[in-house]
Amino acid sequence: MTEVCINKPHEAWVQRYSGKTCEKLPFASHGWCRNMANLVANKTSQGADETTPLLSADLPTGERIQFVLPPASDHVSITIRRPSKTVWTLDELADKGLFTQCKEAGDDLDDVEKELLALKEQRRYGEFIKLGIKAKKNFLLSGVTGSGKTTANKALILEIPSDERIITIEDAKELVLVNQPDHVRLFYSKGGQGISNVNAKMLLEACLRMKPDRLFLAELRSDEAFEYLRAVASHPGSITSIHGHTAQLALAQMVLLLRQSPAGQALQSEEIKSLLYQTIDIVLQFAADGQVRYIKEVWYRPDLKLKHGL
Template sequence: MPHPFIVAPRGRTASAEPRPVPPHPVVAPLRRYLADPEVTDVFVNGTQGLYVDRGGGAERIPDWRLDEAAVRELAVGLIALGGRHLDDATPCADVRWEHGVRVHAVLPPIACTGATISIRLAGTGMADLDELGRRGTFDAATGARLERLVDERANILVTGATGAGKTTLLAALLGRVPVSERIVTIEDVAELRIAHPHHVRLEARQANLEGVGAIALGRLLREALRMRPDRLVVGECRGEEVRELLTALNTGHDGGAGTVHASGIADVPARLEALGALAGMDDRALARQTASAIGAIVHIERGRDGVRRVTGIARPVVRGDRLGVEDLP
């Protein structure tokens, strides 16, 4: 049985406490919005203003203003808080702060309307499968199917577009893993927050200013295999690490999981073939490896009303040496 825990809905805690924000002066223009537990994303579109997303889509903040120089200074400062450098020679950068906050910034002339900042804020509570059901992410029958996949130790691939809720759904599924099992997660940026007592988190590292010291997901995946994981999870496959993931899940590591960007279940085969090509896998090898390794594909989408919903559960199959999908019984 999974261990019991109490969870608050995404974007707020039971006591609606503010989200922790770095106590640095550079954060001041955005502090109010970064601390708001209901805000999931903050966007600064150069001199065109500030937008925030509280779960129902981006909304413009009409009384927020900074001039071009101030917006640039803000972008450089926010990236510096994450230990990286942003200037004309390096006009694009992505960093992670404490508590899973992701900050991405682009300077002019790459960003045509002034420095552009995109901030993804982690939820203030742990994701819970029952809570997602109450929010309308899936109906009771689909919820029971998802729990059964976890109980049966199926290898699960969660798919969806950016911001669809892949990480939240995956975290909720992993929260149902028995407490006796060891979960090792590997992410480009550590976002998965799981209500589980035995969770080991590994995070990739970018190269320093000299271009050395990078630790890629593929390397971390090989290291994780030596850590005796009961559940091996890759937060997102974006490139050649898909080869290591499929290899690992084909060598007795049941109950694993990963996420992949895709606009629909029907698009998953093409997406995986593209990732496999980056890893030197031909379509035939990719199809056979995927059909053997992945037990279920769970697709989630964000509707126009802002609600994330599971729109399908399928399984990969081989059709004429190419990868396909069919509905999971």
């Protein structure tokens, strides 16, 4: 057993070397989960309540534990990671297949990128989007309010395999996760008006300790953009949205948001462009004409990722 994730009472997703299974935990009531958070908080001199709903700690036995409490989540979320105590030699790891999938880093597009370009050039956009989701490309949905971004986002999520673990970050319940039973929904208060003293940046940091296969930030609004790009650099396959009139303006908006963060202020323009092109793979530009919502532009430039790579 390497990981245990409790997303809601009486149920846990358990990761073993043989795979992931959902198992019943009759004893793990809401009260039991809260009591466990309180015990860890007391042991580590931290808070664990509605105002401070995020708690991260190391257990005496070496496990790493992350709690998210309501109102920052629907239920008490507990993620326990158990580090391996076995130390393998390089030769032993090689025998286990460490290098079997290793490829030399090159300056050419891979097969998936070539296929995506071909689908885009042939205007087979539905297949293009489905392959982009399957290949864990990072999507940025751009458009004005009411242009259909959220509706499309829900449709894109339906294409994600049902065995993946999804973490969402929202300020209101908009996204729908009907096909991925292993999921946790995290919430922050828009403008800091709620009881919980958490923001999108804090939830992004917490979710990285919750073993997401994919993480979704419903909308980029402020300086959390820098933390978001850092997160999806190691957890690809994300979907987020932004307000913009064209795909290029959406990327320009991203630059402005990155500049709002302390880390972003220290970056040069070329460094910001490189960060964007390395992490944002596909931009879908949405528009509305009366009651009709549609995609008016698809931006996909893997050549820029190669050009701006290190």
